[in-house]
Amino acid sequence: MINYLKSIVKRIKDFLHNKTRSIISNFKDLPKNLKILWDKAKELGLGGVLKLTFADIFLGRSLLGWIYLIALCSIQIIAYILNPDSMIGMIAGLTGIICVIFVNEKRASNYIFGLINSLIYLHLSLQSGFYGEVATTTFFTIMQPIGLYMWLVAALQPRQDEEDILTNRLTLSGWIENIVLTAIVWLGMGYAYKSIGANRPFRDSVTDGTNVTGQVLMSGGYAEQWIFWGLTNIFSIYLWWGQSFEIVIMYWVYLLNSVVGWVNWTMDAKGLHGKPVNEVVKGLFS
Structure with missing residues (x-):
């Protein structure tokens, strides 16, 4: 038991050390990468950038993809029509749904809708007095431009083949590191909320824990992000129940999309697209 605890402590130290080195490395590359992105933007011009943005939002989507997008957005709109509780809540829900579907489709424009959603959701969380949601949404707002930067830099890297560079999988050590990260954020923020008099700080x-880990994994293009998003959605449904009908509906749609996203990204990572159903099912859980 003692050796096991020592092993866990060592993994935590290694995790923090590796994360620190990674942050320092990324910070050193920031000026160079920003120059590359700026030069590319100047080469394209404003018209070219707008065309690329338009293409990322609207083009390259199958008929089934359009049906899925319209159907999930319609759920939010219909919910508002049946129970017009808050227009701003409906807009938050709609932009959030578009954002998570675009993440599923691996579209960089997800960060545009994510930023709009985060700013509105931050306002709603402040009104409701949800300390945890305020802290998490502040983190999300900051992460939107950072995530967009990371995706664009990755997209400009030379590829050795046509494989999608935005689909990665966690190793066993990666799982341990991210579970530890979740626990650290959960406990740390819990004690912070307790210190300011929150009624249920650790709830x-x-x-906070699942959201931070999900966002970190999303920025790195990991399929396992969807597991943490799914856990976030389950807890958030409980948190917002009885507070905002539109937000609850939004999280139910998020939960559905988390399942679809996990399947889609895992199939990409394991090369399961086009395989027989029995091989796909076996591959997803192996």
């Missing part, structure tokens, strides 16, 4: 901080 409120659960979504």
